[in-house]
Amino acid sequence: ILEATKPYLLELGVTVTINEKLIASDPFPILESTATISDGDADLAIHAKAIVGIDLQQKGMQMPQKFGSASSYGKKYALGNLFLIDDTADSDATNSHGKASAAKNKETLTSKKDPAYNKAIDYVKAGGKIEAIKAKYSLSKEIEAELKTL
Template sequence: MEGKAINAALMAVQRDLKAPKSNTNSFGKYRYRSCEDILEAVKPLLNENGLVLLLGDTIEQIGSRYYVKATATLIDVATGDTITNTALAREPEEKKGSDASQVTGAASSYARKYCLNGLFAIDDTKDPDTDEYRRESQNRAVASGNGNANNVPRSGGNGAQTGAQAAKTANDKASAVRALNEEMKRTGASGKEVQQIAEAMVHKSSVNDMTAYEVALLAKNLEAELAKRAGA
């Protein structure tokens, strides 16, 4: 059956591929993998399974905005059969300190990473927008009161939070952090830029020190603050 060999080869790559998250977002306090991490990990497996990977980009206009469309094409060297996957990333309207080519390059890297994620079925269960990440954030926030989740006061008196109140506070904080991470991705803001804006807006430089309200406020105003700085 046509495509059988390449499908089997791709299955082997998906089974064996390990692409750890070797980079850290210092402001959002989460780890992530880059397009380069994936390519470094997958190249030996492509060679073992007789496959060639080609990556390319095109620019597409949707409405008034421009997107980079990344295309990953897997080629079976023996048969010539191919498998293709695509992904889109929107270019930010402007990014302080970057020329037009750098803005496009950043969108290209982002699109290529998620194109490869889809092609190789890379599992991102601990990315900031997942339930596991939210649960971990909740546990950290609940434990922060006395250094141990079991030590969170159960009484509502004297201003102490109950376990339910602490969990809600943690959930609100995790939701706000996810919203901020999404805004950073959408606008192309760097961790350093966001840190500077946070210091000016709420006088804090780390999300760990912010309340849920402060993180949400930062996320809501991030694009406007970036635009102000770009026009300064």
């Protein structure tokens, strides 16, 4: 998330920080992750939090891995909350764990009159990848060629 937002943060002159705090330890540790976006004025900073429990009984992980995993999740969800990112397409949410799944139907983007066309143009102009658009939409050859010229 931070890598994807870095160019925009630089352009806007803002920074994002993430702080963590252990807020409970009984019956199990709970981490609170706070993501903050700020232009340096603390009064105008925007904060978003995520709370993550650490499963000390989880098999197959050493203690540092348990805390590291929980920390990563907390940061990810705090940033998702800060930037209003819907995590339904998250690899954890879509992981089939080896089970076959039905293919998803993509939306088609074949007309310049489609509102998604303008979104795609803006996305590519802002540095977005055409492959990301193709993951969501079936593009006509004409639309794909047009996007490649940007």
